[in-house]
Amino acid sequence: MGERLIELRDIKKSYGNVFAVGGVSLHVDRGEVVGLLGDNGAGKSTLIKILAGAVRPSHGQIFVRGKEVPGWSPARSRDAGIETVFQDRALAVQQTIVRNIFMGREITTAMGFLDVAKERSEAERLMREIGFTSKVFSPDSIVGQLSGGERQGVAIARAIYNKADLIILDEPTTALSLTETEKVFRFVRTVRESGRSILFIGHNIHHVFDIAERFIVLDRGRVALEITKDEAKSAENLIAFMEHIAHPNGPNPLEAILAERAAHRQGAQA
Numbered sequence: 001m002g003e004r005l006i007e008l009r010d011i012k013k014s015y016g017n018v019f020a021v022g023g024v025s026l027h028v029d030r031g032e033v034v035g036l037l038g039d040n041g042a043g044k045s046t047l048i049k050i051l052a053g054a055v056r057p058s059h060g061q062i063f064v065r066g067k068e069v070p071g072w073s074p075a076r077s078r079d080a081g082i083e084t085v086f087q088d089r090a091l092a093v094q095q096t097i098v099r100n101i102f103m104g105r106e107i108t109t110a111m112g113f114l115d116v117a118k119e120r121s122e123a124e125r126l127m128r129e130i131g132f133t134s135k136v137f138s139p140d141s142i143v144g145q146l147s148g149g150e151r152q153g154v155a156i157a158r159a160i161y162n163k164a165d166l167i168i169l170d171e172p173t174t175a176l177s178l179t180e181t182e183k184v185f186r187f188v189r190t191v192r193e194s195g196r197s198i199l200f201i202g203h204n205i206h207h208v209f210d211i212a213e214r215f216i217v218l219d220r221g222r223v224a225l226e227i228t229k230d231e232a233k234s235a236e237n238l239i240a241f242m243e244h245i246a247h248p249n250g251p252n253p254l255e256a257i258l259a260e261r262a263a264h265r266q267g268a269q270a
């Protein structure tokens, strides 16, 4: 197991009487890809916003590399190396790749001028680093002219430039073709191989199953399941499990493994 990068303990967030997140404990280790699943309204967006520091939890603790971080905020989240690629406002599509990667954190010369040459070479290096292989790409390409998967690549490169250790990808493959989804997967694998971690949020369980090694299923603001790919065995099992939590009378394909786990825990406590 890698180093524990981030851990949430009993995180709650309520809006009026509604608990968007009702006591969530989870962790992400260094170098792992974790899939976060859940139906509409399960609490995924709220949890991402909490991790990004944009929403303050009403209760609970956040640990970074084993140490509790009080006063969690956008700055603390950034300092912890958490970068979120929000699906809806990831990029400025009329701008170049260079502008998008360095927006707000430009590279400047000693005199304080924009160091265009350095930004271009750094952009090229970052894009290659994440596995961007398009032959026609240049740091000056306009992002709006890139394919959907490549745009995600630009957002990921930006996150890496911003020193991300954990990149949260919010629905990165929604509305992408199979080929484009494959590109995103390639970026994710390259990022993981570099020792960084990914929290991958998606509605398409097949996509999430393919790319992640461990899954957390949220249901009405709580963790309904935390399971490794080996344990879950197939995307179909995860889908059936999610149907089961929506309609508890239906079969639970993971019942045996969950029972075995509970028995193991009881045995350990005895």
Ligand SMILES: Nc1ncnc2c1ncn2[C@@H]1O[C@H](COP(=O)(O)OP(=O)(O)OP(=O)(O)O)[C@@H](O)[C@H]1O
Residues within 6 Å of the ligand: 015, 018, 019, 020, 021, 038, 039, 040, 041, 042, 043, 044, 045, 046, 047
């Ligand atoms: N700002 C808010 N004010 C009031 N209620 C909110 C707010 N944000 C979220 N909620 C409620 O909290 C619950 C969880 O919402 P959240 O958006 O986190 O779920 P989600 O899993 O991201 O759903 P989706 O997949 O539809 O985006 C929902 O019942 C939602 O209506």
